[in-house]
Amino acid sequence: MRIGILCYPTFGGSGVIATELGKALAMEGHEVHFITYSVPARLDRFNPNLFYHEVSVTSYPLFDYVPFETILASKIVDIVKSHKLDILHAHYAIPHASAALMAKAILRDFGIEIPLVTTLHGTDITLVGKNPTYKPVVEHSMNHSDALTAVSNSLKQDTMEHFDMRREIEVVYNFVDFNRFKPANDLGCRKRLAPNNEKLLVHTSNFRKVKRIEDVVKCFALVSNQIDSKLLLIGDGPERDNIELLCRDLKLCDKVVFLGKQENLEEILPYCDLFLLPSETESFGLSALEAMACGLPVVSSNTGGIPELNLEGFSGYLLPVGDVQGMASKSMEILKEETVLHRFKQQAIQHAQKFTLEKAVMAYEAIYNKLVFTN
Numbered sequence: 001m002r003i004g005i006l007c008y009p010t011f012g013g014s015g016v017i018a019t020e021l022g023k024a025l026a027m028e029g030h031e032v033h034f035i036t037y038s039v040p041a042r043l044d045r046f047n048p049n050l051f052y053h054e055v056s057v058t059s060y061p062l063f064d065y066v067p068f069e070t071i072l073a074s075k076i077v078d079i080v081k082s083h084k085l086d087i088l089h090a091h092y093a094i095p096h097a098s099a100a101l102m103a104k105a106i107l108r109d110f111g112i113e114i115p116l117v118t119t120l121h122g123t124d125i126t127l128v129g130k131n132p133t134y135k136p137v138v139e140h141s142m143n144h145s146d147a148l149t150a151v152s153n154s155l156k157q158d159t160m161e162h163f164d165m166r167r168e169i170e171v172v173y174n175f176v177d178f179n180r181f182k183p184a185n186d187l188g189c190r191k192r193l194a195p196n197n198e199k200l201l202v203h204t205s206n207f208r209k210v211k212r213i214e215d216v217v218k219c220f221a222l223v224s225n226q227i228d229s230k231l232l233l234i235g236d237g238p239e240r241d242n243i244e245l246l247c248r249d250l251k252l253c254d255k256v257v258f259l260g261k262q263e264n265l266e267e268i269l270p271y272c273d274l275f276l277l278p279s280e281t282e283s284f285g286l287s288a289l290e291a292m293a294c295g296l297p298v299v300s301s302n303t304g305g306i307p308e309l310n311l312e313g314f315s316g317y318l319l320p321v322g323d324v325q326g327m328a329s330k331s332m333e334i335l336k337e338e339t340v341l342h343r344f345k346q347q348a349i350q351h352a353q354k355f356t357l358e359k360a361v362m363a364y365e366a367i368y369n370k371l372v373f374t375n
Contacts, residue, residue: 001368002031004079004088006072006096009040012206013286014121017151017174018091019043024177024361026050035072035079041263053079069095069102076103080114086372089117089364090145094134097141115371117364118145119172120155122283122304139163147367152305155283170367173308174284175360176352181293183349184270193271199229199335200272202296204265204287205279207237212301214239214246215278215324219299221250222328227335231256232272234265269294273341274331277306280321285309292352297344299331315351316344 003025007018019042022032026049033051034040043052055075059066072095079085080103088103090096097118107114118141142148142163149172150156156169184190194200201220205211213233220231233243233256240258247256262268269275275291277300284305288298292309298316300306301323312318317330334344 001087001372002033002083002085003368004033004035004076004083004085005091006035006076006088006100007040007091009034009036009038009043013151013174013284014091014119015040016042016286017121018089018119020175020177020357021360021364023047023050024357025364028361028365031083033079033083033085035075037068044263051083069099072096072099073102073106076100077106080107080112081110085114087115087117087368089119089368091119092121093118093138093141097145098137101141101144115146117147117149117367117371118142120148120150120159120169120283122151122155122281135163139165143167146371149364149367151284152308154305154308158304170363172360172363173355174286174289175355175357176286176289176293177357178293178353180266181290182266182270183295183345189267190271193232193268194230196228199223199227199274200232201229201274201276201331202232202234202269202272202291203276204234204262204291205237207235207239207243209239210280211239212278212280212321213243215322215327216276217243217246217250217252217256218324219276219278219327219331220256221252222325223331223335224252224255226332229255229335232259232268233257234259234262234268236261265290266294269296272296273345274299274334275316276327276331277301277310278319278321278324278327279303279306282306289352289355292348295345295349297334297341297348299327299334309355311347311351315348 005022008015019040026032026047031049035053037055055072088100090100100116143166148167149170151174203216269291275296275298277288282304298310300310301321302318310316319326
């Protein structure tokens with residue numbers, strides 16, 4: 001099957017999932033075409049079944065703002081016609097699904113009918129979609145897709161509550177590649193990160209307010225008062241300067257390490273001990289799943305889809321949003337005794353194995369086959 005994937009090429013969860021899915025589909029023998037404005041961050045291995053088509057963004061004096069959605073729709077039309085694609089899979093309702101619907105209408109003029117699968121990832125619904133400026137387009141894009149999926153039951157319910165939905169939503173959970181994310185066996189790397197055998201806490205995100213990174217730092221401050229530990233902050237974004245100032249105010253600069261954006265998280269996560277995810281909202285929590293696959297228990301908020309991923313008292317603990325004291329207490333409960341930490345690490349791996357790449361590939365192949373071969 002020839003599949004066109006529309007996604008953001010960034011380190012965010014939607015881009016990671018779209019890219020890893022495309023790579024796995026290519027390994028299954030499908031021809032996969034990524035249509036986006038730069039090479040996806042995780043598109044890091046050669047496969048003759050993988051293709052990248054750049055959406056070239058050209059600015060004209062006539063436009064105050066580049067009409068990206070129009071440019072993307074034109075590119076989709078070109079690639080569908082020239083490569084005879086069988087199906088389109090849009091990750092994110094706008095601009096990808098909305099642009100794909102425009103492309104479908106244009107292609108119909110050429111006698112070409114191509115089905116569209118749209119996957120909802122979270123902020124396209126919880127943040128952008130609820131904004132009155134975008135809501136009609138988001139709602140139209142969802143209802144006129146040929147199939148609609150969401151990455152958690154929480155996101156599905158949220159979508160159904162806030163939109164007039166006439167299209168069924170199938171839940172296909174996010175996943176992790178266990179060939180890439182797995183426990184460590186090289187203790188030398190951990191020694192470099194924690195030369196004095198400190199416990200290593202870690203958080204990775206795009207450093208937006210919704211991630212509540214201040215809570216990460218405040219939680220760590222309480223933990224480090226009781227347990228010799230370090231905090232690794234992976235990622236970058238608008239809150240980084242504020243977090244650096246907070247670390248100075250709390251006199252934590254010698255214990256908090258800013259690692260910036262990292263393409264190969266699997267080279268860092270396995271050497272850590274605990275993952276912190278205090279987000280205000282999270283449709284799934286892919287970063288936590290990748291950490292769990294590496295053997296890290298998770299202390300998180302209990303919002304959105306996180307409880308579907310982080311099993312209370314088994315893979316970690318769930319606390320109310322903003323409960324820094326509670327998160328610190330549960331973190332110390334896990335970290336203080338080696339036997340307890342080891343048990344939680346093993347249980348995190350065990351629970352993560354319910355979210356396999358193979359399950360997601362099978363689910364999406366079933367959706368594709370139904371649309372391409374039975375309609």
